[in-house]
Amino acid sequence: SQTIHQWPATLVQPVGSPLSLECTVEGTSNPNLYWYRQAAGRGLQLLFYSVGIGQISSEVPQNLSASRPQDRQFILSSKKLLLSDSGFYLCAWSGTGVLSDYGYTFGSGTRLTVV
Amino acid sequence: AQSVTQPDIHITVSEGASLELRCNYSYGATPYLFWYVQSPGQGLQLLLKYFSGDTLVQGIKGFEAEFKRSQSSFNLRKPSVHWSDAAEYFCAVGPYGGSQGNLIFGKGTKLSVKP
Numbered sequence: 001s002q003t004i005h006q007w008p009a010t011l012v013q014p015v016g017s018p019l020s021l022e023c024t025v026e027g028t029s030n031p032n033l034y035w036y037r038q039a040a041g042r043g044l045q046l047l048f049y050s051v052g053i054g055q056i057s058s059e060v061p062q063n064l065s066a067s068r069p070q071d072r073q074f075i076l077s078s079k080k081l082l083l084s085d086s087g088f089y090l091c092a093w094s095g096t097g098v099l100s101d102y103g104y105t106f107g108s109g110t111r112l113t114v115v
Numbered sequence: 116a117q118s119v120t121q122p123d124i125h126i127t128v129s130e131g132a133s134l135e136l137r138c139n140y141s142y143g144a145t146p147y148l149f150w151y152v153q154s155p156g157q158g159l160q161l162l163l164k165y166f167s168g169d170t171l172v173q174g175i176k177g178f179e180a181e182f183k184r185s186q187s188s189f190n191l192r193k194p195s196v197h198w199s200d201a202a203e204y205f206c207a208v209g210p211y212g213g214s215q216g217n218l219i220f221g222k223g224t225k226l227s228v229k230p
Contacts, residue, residue: 006158034216043222044205090158094217102147102210102217106158 002027006091006107013114019064019078021110023091026072031093033074034104035066038088050074051096086114117141119208121221128196129229136191136224138206148189149207149218150180159205165189176200201228 006023013019025031035047048066049057056066063082067075074091091107118141128134140146147166151159163174170182180191189206203225209218 032217044220046216049216088156092159103149103161103164104151104159104207104218105161106151108158109156111156 002093002105004091004093004105004107006110008110009108010111011113013081013112015083015114016080019076019081019085019112021076021089021091021112023074023076023107024072025074025093028072028093028095030071030096032096033068034092034094035074035076036090036092038090039086044090048074048076081114083114086112088112117208117211117219119206119219119221121204121206121224123224124222125225125227127227127229130198131195134191134193134196134200134226136204136206136226138189138191138221139187140189140206140208141187142208145184146208147210147218148180148182149209150174150178150189150191151205151207151220152176153203153205153223155202162191162204196226196228198228198230201226 003026033050036044037047038044046059050068053068053071064078089110089112092104094102094104120139122137149164150162152162153159162178163172163180165172165182173179178191178193180189182189203223205223206221207218
C-alpha cells in the first residue's frame with residue numbers, strides 16, 4: 001500500500017535561518033507531488049507542484065523553493081526564513097495516468113514557527 | 116474560470132443534529148469531486164469521492180454527498196453529528212492539470228459541535 005511520510009512534525013526556527021522539510025512517498029511510482037501551506041484561517045495555499053524529477057511548478061512568488069531529487073522525494077527549502085513563513089505545511093501526492101482517480105493523499109503536516 | 120466555493124466559513128451544530136456542508140464548483144465537464152476532513156494539527160483525510168454513476172455517494176464516518184449537475188453542487192451531509200466530527204472540511208474538484216495540479220480546493224468550512 002502507498003504511504004507518505006513528512007517530517008519533522010514541528011519546527012521552531014529563528015528568522016534568517018535556513019529551512020528543509022522533507023516528504024517521501026512509498027508504494028507508488030511517478031507520483032505527482034505537492035506542497036501546501038495553511039496559515040491560520042486561510043485555507044490551503046498551493047506552493048509547489050511536481051510531475052517528475054526536477055520538474056517544479058511554483059504557484060506563488062515567495063521566499064521558498066522546492067526540489068525533487070528522486071522520484072518519490074519532495075523537499076521544501078528556504079535560505080532565510082521570514083516571520084511570514086510560519087504556518088502548517090502539508091505534502092501530498094496523487095496518481096497519474098488514465099487509471100488515476102486524481103485524489104490526493106496528504107502527509108501529517110509540519111507546524112513551522114519562525115521566531 | 117475554474118473554482119470551488121464553500122459558502123460557509125464556520126458552522127455550529129448541536130450534537131445529534133443533522134449536517135449539510137455546501138460546495139459549488141465551476142468545471143467544464145463532469146468533474147471528479149472529493150470531500151476531505153482535517154482535524155486540528157493533522158493532515159487531510161479523504162471522506163468520499165465521486166467519479167460517475169450513482170450521484171449519491173457514501174463515505175467514511177457516516178457521511179454522504181450528492182452530486183447535482185444542474186446546480187453544480189456536491190454537498191456533504193450527515194444525519195446525526197457526533198462531537199468527534201468537529202473539524203475543518205474541504206471540498207475539491209478536478210482534474211485540472213497544468214500548474215494548479217490535479218485538484219482545486221475550496222477554502223474550507225470549520226464545523227463546531229455543541230454538546
